[in-house]
Amino acid sequence: MDSTPANRRLWNRISSAYQREHDPQIGAAPRLWGMYSTPDAHLHAVGDVTGRRVLELGCGAGQWSRALAAEGATVVGLDLSEAQLAAAGRAMGAARYPLVQGAAEQLPFAADSFDLVFCDFGGLSWAPPRLAVPQAARVLRRGGRLVFNVASPWFEACYDEPADRVTTTLQQDYFGLNTIAEGDGATSFQLTYGDWVRVLRGAGLIIDDLIEPRPDPTTPNGYNRTDPPDWAHHWPAELLWTTHKP
Template sequence: MPLRDGDRAGHLELNRRYWDEEAAAAHGPLARDHWARTEIRWGLWGTPESEVSVLPGEMTGARAVELGCGTAYVSAGLARAGARPVGIDLSERQLATAHAMQEEFGLRFPLVLGDAERLPFADGAFDLAVSEYGASLWCAPRRWIPEAARVLAPGGQLVFLRYSPLFALCARPGEQASAALLRPLFGMDRLDWGGRVEFVLPHGEMLRLLRSHGFVVEDLIEVRAPRPAHREYAEVSAGWARRWPSEEIWKARLAG
């Protein structure tokens, strides 16, 4: 996918290359386990939806879009719950894995190669927008959040999971999160990790951004790693994430 006009810093192209050339090889083998889950589980620590309750209680027939769907296991969970999901991602390799999982599990829904900062969908086309470490981390929030608002119908719900600002303050490329603050909070937005770019806005800025596009924030869940955790990660240990939140889930509704 070529770099589009207006992508001043080139993060879309950089991230596309990262996922197509590096990350997909590591994440692809996990797809089968994720698709086999009987319940949607969120984030690094596999937090079950029954514990956080961020999705609508009744999803039968709900029009849903997963922004930055990757291998689309969240969309698969939405489909099993009765929703009508569409997944969009800028990585051809990730979508190829998603198509393979659809064949294996016999579950069909549209998968679109595209950019969550410029969605190819009509205004008000969806009742629910979801992002789990997709657009919520890899896209510029001042671009993808207005697009999410545009494609949601009045009263539609936005649920997204991202790294917590506290984790971002303590993170350094190639190392596990530290117990010390390594960067300033003020002015934090874009995090350059060499071969990829991630975005983490502080809480106040994120809240104001959501409100400016018509969202009412209904919940903010700071996720704690369970004991015992099913695994450790190169970027953060379970011990760290039991003391401080490494990730968080936002739940917001479009006023209508």
């Protein structure tokens, strides 16, 4: 089933509230990854982007894209939601970059167009990875990199929906994660570790690393309640994949 209409409606509806709540954290400094705003300077996932052609899949308000544009990359920010793109337009700094409305499932770009395709809880969380990963691989040039951060299966499997928090007890069937209902018909996506490997390799990508960011015990999760509060210091909350197209 095509998840794009419902996901677009969801993000258009929640964009203002989402940016009010999260932009102060995720836009506070350049290159912050994920729910714990882990600096890329600690993880070394993206590297030097000067002069590189970069595509962000699901750029939201462009907290990442505007930082990379300011560093001298030629950035395109793609997102499904016009409300999110409008927020990115308003927040754009001196380094201008194009914003494109589109879906990670069907990228409106020619093959071999980018040196780096990346996202942080963007198009590879909100589009079916079995469709979006081959699209990302298609638009990468040879030697180009796909780098992306998603929730870990641990995090999702330990999520207690009724209590609305992550726990230390397995709550969901690991093999049944696949699609996660986000309300009003919207859907996010999750794969098992094995399926991620198969989807990436199936798209012809080489897996260079799987970084599991480990926040300090005192670093708060900006999005979800966890029990204990330092849950992500003990178990991996996120998967940061780094890959390249040979």
